[in-house]
Amino acid sequence: MTATPVLTENPAARTSRPSTAPSRRNPLHLRDARAAWLFLAPFGVFYLAFLIGPTIDMLITSFFNTSLVKPGLGSFAGFGNYAEMLSRPDFWSAILATLQFTLYTVPPLVVVAFVFAVLTNRVRRGQWFFRLAFFLPFVLPSATISLIWTFIFTPGTGLWPLVESWFGISPGAGVLASPNTAMIGIAVATLWWTLGFNFVLYLAGLQEIPRELYEAAAVDGATTWEQIRYITLPMLSRTHTLVLLLQIIASLKIFDQVYLMTGGGPGISTQVVLELVTGTGFTDNRIGAASAASMLLFILILVIAVIRQVADRPSRAEA
Template identity: 90%
Template sequence: MTAAPVLTQTPVSPVSTIGSTRRARRSPLHQHDARAGWLFLAPFGIFYLAFLIGPTIDMLVTSFFNTSLVKPGLGSFAGFANYAEMLSRPDFWSAMLATLQFTLYTVPPLVVVAFVFAVLTNRMRRGQWFFRLAFFLPFVLPSATISLIWTFIFTPGTGLWPLVESWVGITPGAGMLASPNTAMIGIAIATIWWTVGFNFVLYLAGLQEIPRELYEAAAVDGATAWEQIRFITLPLLSRTHTLVLLLQIIASLKIFDQVYLMTGGGPGISTQVVLQLVTGTGFTDNRLGAASAASVLLFILILVIAVIRQIATRPNRSEA
């Protein structure tokens, strides 16, 4: 009998394995895919550098100079004088307080209302398209249109809001936007009606990614609707909650259009926000350096809030 051949296996060197892997990664096909990816990213990259990164760097540089709108060049070097001036101006802190007040008025309703409407719409078997259209349609309207609509609604004598106040037994006063105590509330109401559809769509998209089998199994086990929301919906939408909350805080801190068009910062300066102060300082007082310093301070505030939110929502690895 002929002996069966003995099969020997040559050991594979880790170095050769890594080398072959690197050669495979550098294959012409891989390089072609990489070039195609960069080619598709190029239009957005150019737009991002030209209209976001570039102006941001220019704003940071300008904040250290006495730059004027009517004089060419950067002007004389000011160092941190523009920052010190802004931090010592009472109207800057008033504008910062008004911005934070608007953020406090709008962020919780825009998150909670959008989530509730999304949950109710997601439970409907028919007609979801109508509610998606109804909630998102105001968001596509320009800010000027929204401001005109709600300014007319709040107008005493002819607006719908004073009429509703008279129906419920409240004596209409000078108007929602005419009082320093209620003007920011009126702007917040208009903003909530205008932008709640965007958060609604984000929540609805997240809800539709949750398998319905989880809800059906929970219902079979006797879970109530609130228990399903508490133990299924809320945990599985944690990333959507983080995204919506962060985007909404940033958007509220950058408020400008509604304030400028509905109240102009009044009555007095009760609704003047930071970006309106920046516009007045830069284009009315012709002091681009001081206006850039105020913009940088607002940017720092937004960055700090974003970092705090990111740290707060980071999973604890020690507990994993």
């Protein structure tokens, strides 16, 4: 009579067997989730009240003949406000001026900020001074920046006409008084003002790159340019995308400097879309038409942002 073998369960197999008992969430995770939502709640309320809410209201208003001096939405216009804006020459002139300003500001604000960040990151002592020097103008209000640069470009008393006289150049009517140079003057003021923001983003990305990579490359005989090309640029690919996208959106939303420095002049050579919106809504009292122009600018920004993100997908997939 043969003995029946006793089957013993392997402890390793028992631990690897999936449990059929209902899973219970960790109370600590639930507490952390509640705390996170609690901290996000104030921002969420302001986000809904001052961004999402006004955007929905603007979308609704763009389909009505809403007036600033009459209560209510007014008569229904459908896509009439959009058709009117798309047929107005000053709207397309404002679009071109906005794109011109974007073209003048985005490349230098990205490239110069990157170069300054790379140079500052290589400084061993006194790096705080360069951080402060580059970022300090960004904390100043737009009105202060506009007054400073308007004074610099003022013929006769400004610094720029004095520099022109050193090189034997006649000052003429002034930088901001000429349709050919007014937008360039606004772009220079914006470059000096907002460079520090992109500079800080790049500097933060550079400090996340391990220094061992540069030391190993230097041991292998890599030059400074080769280290930047093969280490810095690839490691900052996400930072490049973030800075470029934020800068394009910020440049397309230009308003303060133009309104304070030139008022859209000379003529309408520097009139951007948001200034056209302000004039249509608060001077002509046509809130519906101004909302339609704002929505068209929103669509333009959204399309450019989507194109930029789609174009960046192959590079991120390769990385």
